[in-house]
Amino acid sequence: MLNYREYFKPFYQRPVDDLLVNKKNLIGVEIGIFQGHHAREMFEKLDIVKLYLVDPYRKYDSTLSPHLESAKEEAKRVLAEFKDKIVMIYKESVEAVKDIDDESLDFVYIDGGHSYDAVSQDIPAWYPKVKSGGLVGGHDYTPDYFPGVVKAVDEFCKEKGVVLNAKYGVQRKEGPATNRDWWFVK
């Protein structure tokens, strides 16, 4: 039988997380929880005191959609030991953001809706919530799979005049490269 820890774990270890190692008492948010595996990696690697996790678990334009109800239950199981440091927000990203104070977060990791419209709403919505010097980033900056993510990120960075970074994580198979983080420092 496939062993999760051996096979999938490397794909949830993201370049953005490496930038937060050695920082203390982190408060952050992940948009898009799904089964909670990346959130768990963050807890295992980083000194997080509070993590807001945002996901409405509602059908959206993705192959993940049919699995959302079981994903929500899986996330509760995967994250159970960190629950005292987690604030679950079962809302759309642009609604959830209203619950968060401006300049209160050390990082935001955007991995919710992957369309151009979704990402081009998420970045400007969450940007004000991050402290100066904090990290704004996300997943799937991959032109072959998610051109809308790339376009929305590029447009925002150009408009703000910030330096965009991108780095691939572990690759799974042959074919176009995937699993690439993007980020900039606010």
Ligand SMILES: C[S@@+](CC[C@H](N)C(=O)[O-])C[C@H]1O[C@@H](n2cnc3c(N)ncnc32)[C@H](O)[C@@H]1O
């Ligand atoms: C790619 S999965 C997230 C995977 C997770 N970040 C990880 O790496 O383990 C995308 C998730 O985003 C959620 N999602 C879709 N639209 C959203 C929105 N508007 N706001 C917040 N979450 C959304 C979906 O329900 C889904 O669970």
